[in-house]
Amino acid sequence: MLCFAVFLVITTIVATTASPLYNDTRVEGGCTITSYSQVSNVVKSCTNIIVNGLAVPPGKTLQLDLKSGSTLTFQGTTSFGYGVKWAGPLIFITGNRITVNGASGSKLDGQGPHYWDGKGDANPGKPKFFRIKATGGSYINNIHLLNCPHQCVSIQNSNQLTLSGWNVDVSAGDRNKLGHNTDGFDISSSDTVTIKNSVVKNQDDCVAVNSGKNLHFSNLQCSGGHGLSLSIGMSKTDASKNVVSNVTFSDCTVTNSRNGIHVKTHSDAGHGSVNDITYSNIHLSGITNYGINVQQDYKGGKSTGNPTNNIPIKGLKISKVTGTMSGSNSVAVYVMCGSSGCSNFNWSGVSVSGAKKGSTCKNYKPSGISCKQI
Numbered sequence: 001m002l003c004f005a006v007f008l009v010i011t012t013i014v015a016t017t018a019s020p021l022y023n024d025t026r027v028e029g030g031c032t033i034t035s036y037s038q039v040s041n042v043v044k045s046c047t048n049i050i051v052n053g054l055a056v057p058p059g060k061t062l063q064l065d066l067k068s069g070s071t072l073t074f075q076g077t078t079s080f081g082y083g084v085k086w087a088g089p090l091i092f093i094t095g096n097r098i099t100v101n102g103a104s105g106s107k108l109d110g111q112g113p114h115y116w117d118g119k120g121d122a123n124p125g126k127p128k129f130f131r132i133k134a135t136g137g138s139y140i141n142n143i144h145l146l147n148c149p150h151q152c153v154s155i156q157n158s159n160q161l162t163l164s165g166w167n168v169d170v171s172a173g174d175r176n177k178l179g180h181n182t183d184g185f186d187i188s189s190s191d192t193v194t195i196k197n198s199v200v201k202n203q204d205d206c207v208a209v210n211s212g213k214n215l216h217f218s219n220l221q222c223s224g225g226h227g228l229s230l231s232i233g234m235s236k237t238d239a240s241k242n243v244v245s246n247v248t249f250s251d252c253t254v255t256n257s258r259n260g261i262h263v264k265t266h267s268d269a270g271h272g273s274v275n276d277i278t279y280s281n282i283h284l285s286g287i288t289n290y291g292i293n294v295q296q297d298y299k300g301g302k303s304t305g306n307p308t309n310n311i312p313i314k315g316l317k318i319s320k321v322t323g324t325m326s327g328s329n330s331v332a333v334y335v336m337c338g339s340s341g342c343s344n345f346n347w348s349g350v351s352v353s354g355a356k357k358g359s360t361c362k363n364y365k366p367s368g369i370s371c372k373q374i
């Protein structure tokens with residue numbers, strides 16, 4: 001009996017002093033991150049991660065380089081401290097075959113009101129919010145992104161990525177026009193990206209495609225911003241950065257925004273190309289400037305009135321764009337093409353009413369609409 005008791009004591013000592021079977025993070029938190037200091041260890045050792053009520057310190061990126069096949073869930077409020085002026089991003093998620101979910105009631109709070117000054121890009125020091133580089137069949141779902149200080153979501157160098165059920169809410173930035181350049185989703189250098197079933201309330205493009213191919217956007221509800229956009233010509237030297245093809249926007253609404261649809265190529269960029277773009281079943285209301293705006297005269301953030309052919313747009317299909325304009329300068333359709341910059345625009349079912357000024361077209365008239373050639 002005594003012998004057995006001694007044996008028990010000894011085995012207990014051995015078990016507690018031998019090298020641990022589990023890492024501390026696993027034992028204490030079960031791969032749950034509740035403080036910033038845990039982040040790098042947990043993402044290195046876990047593939048099923050919970051981020052619960054995390055406060056990220058000012059000036060730090062929540063860098064989540066996930067192991068292949070990982071699942072990560074945000075719970076509660078993830079907040080990003082304010083205190084320094086910097087470019088961000090506040091969060092950067094990378095990985096292959098990853099799944100990231102926002103749990104019911106969770107949100108990521110960028111604390112935009114601390115940064116907003118009505119100047120946006122013109123006064124640097126506001127961090128970009130959420131950067132993604134995900135590949136191989138990755139999903140990021142049900143993220144509630146609140147009060148982006150600057151651009152909200154930027155997707156770069158991604159492929160086979162799907163975002164669904166996002167709620168990007170920067171509507172508080174409408175107050176006193178303080179929120180500015182708060183783009184919803186910016187996409188560049190990516191292949192096969194789907195963004196669907198999401199809401200964006202902001203003060204710049206709801207979606208802005210800069211480069212990439214096989215991009216699909218559906219069931220988006222956009223309000224307060226600048227519309228569903230393609231903006232091509234970010235590079236003056238590298239034509240491969242100015243290439244966009246096979247982009248579809250379907251079943252979207254754009255409300256109380258500057259534009260409904262906006263396709264712009266930069267006349268001061270190098271060469272590039274835009275091919276096979278489709279907008280279908282887009283409903284507009286309260287659009288103040290342009291229902292549909294295609295312009296090849298964009299330079300330094302402005303329209304010059306001198307369109308160029310450096311980035312031709314071939315195959316812009318628009319079907320069923322309906323709704324209403326508001327505001328004293330509203331124009332339903334505005335097409336400003338270079339002398340040979342636009343071709344094969346097949347439009348049908350464009351019915352946008354309430355514009356105060358007539359539709360105009362320069363150098364090219366799409367089929368299926370009437371516009372005054374200028």
Ligand SMILES: *[C@@H]1O[C@H](CO)[C@@H](O)[C@H](O)[C@H]1NC(C)=O
Pocket residue numbers: 021022023026044045
């Ligand atoms: C513990 O962490 C180490 C180093 O990061 C890692 O190699 C090991 O696989 C982890 N062990 C467990 C059980 O997660």
Ligand SMILES: *[C@@H]1O[C@H](CO)[C@@H](O)[C@H](O)[C@H]1NC(C)=O
Pocket residue numbers: 192193213214215216246
């Ligand atoms: C266009 O992109 C969609 C969505 O990624 C894809 O399913 C389709 O096959 C692509 N079409 C072409 C012609 O590449």
Ligand SMILES: *[C@@H]1O[C@H](CO)[C@@H](O)[C@H](O)[C@H]1NC(C)=O
Pocket residue numbers: 319346347348
């Ligand atoms: C234009 O689009 C319509 C409706 O989607 C289609 O029926 C027609 O074949 C297209 N025309 C051309 C020239 O592509």
